[in-house]
Amino acid sequence: AQKVTQAQTEISVVEKEDVTLDCVYETRDTTYYLFWYKQPPSGELVFLIRRNSFDEQNEISGRYSWNFQKSTSSFNFTITASQVVDSAVYFCALSEALHGSGNTGKLIFGQGTTLQVKP
Amino acid sequence: GAGVSQSPSNKVTEKGKDVELRCDPISGHTALYWYRQSLGQGLEFLIYFQGNSAPDKSGLPSDRFSAERTGGSVSTLTIQRTQQEDSAVYLCASSIGGLTDTQYFGPGTRLTVL
Numbered sequence: 569a570q571k572v573t574q575a576q577t578e579i580s581v582v583e584k585e586d587v588t589l590d591c592v593y594e595t596r597d598t599t600y601y602l603f604w605y606k607q608p609p610s611g612e613l614v615f616l617i618r619r620n621s622f623d624e625q626n627e628i629s630g631r632y633s634w635n636f637q638k639s640t641s642s643f644n645f646t647i648t649a650s651q652v653v654d655s656a657v658y659f660c661a662l663s664e665a666l667h668g669s670g671n672t673g674k675l676i677f678g679q680g681t682t683l684q685v686k687p
Numbered sequence: 688g689a690g691v692s693q694s695p696s697n698k699v700t701e702k703g704k705d706v707e708l709r710c711d712p713i714s715g716h717t718a719l720y721w722y723r724q725s726l727g728q729g730l731e732f733l734i735y736f737q738g739n740s741a742p743d744k745s746g747l748p749s750d751r752f753s754a755e756r757t758g759g760s761v762s763t764l765t766i767q768r769t770q771q772e773d774s775a776v777y778l779c780a781s782s783i784g785g786l787t788d789t790q791y792f793g794p795g796t797r798l799t800v801l
Contacts, residue, residue: 676732
């Protein structure tokens, strides 16, 4: 069964602190994609990153970095030097991508982590 | 018009009425997805379109829910005889081809059933 677990429901930090959002997934497929989306108070889901199951290299984009570890089925997201504008709900998602297996690319989302960054 | 657009942004209706929600995907995107976001259930997949056909309707919660897509572009999600449990934000997403491509989301339609 496919499942995404974001165990942290809410996190509160003070501006400039580093914060890591955890994501653990379960899938039967060997070919899959992992995503992070940000949902600010305005409500629109904003794409942050996509990672395929064959690429375990960590990625850094500005203050954002992602740590993908297949051995622990985790895809964690770290914000360095957090800012108030980072306050949002963050969703981790999984899609199974093996062709010919009836997969359609639909996203399986975690429950989301609400991040509050206080000034 | 670079992004996915949805209308209306808010819809308030009475129990038992039918509603139609509209999604305009990014131009050239062949894949279109509908999701629902509610407090109790989080973000759930509803239906997937590739072109005008819907090969995956597995997420539709009941036969009161239906959707169509015309011209490989605009999609309409219809909920008949709305119930209070249908209250949620309905999100539409599109991607270039589907299976391995990134989905870009619209702003959603907030549906409230009184």
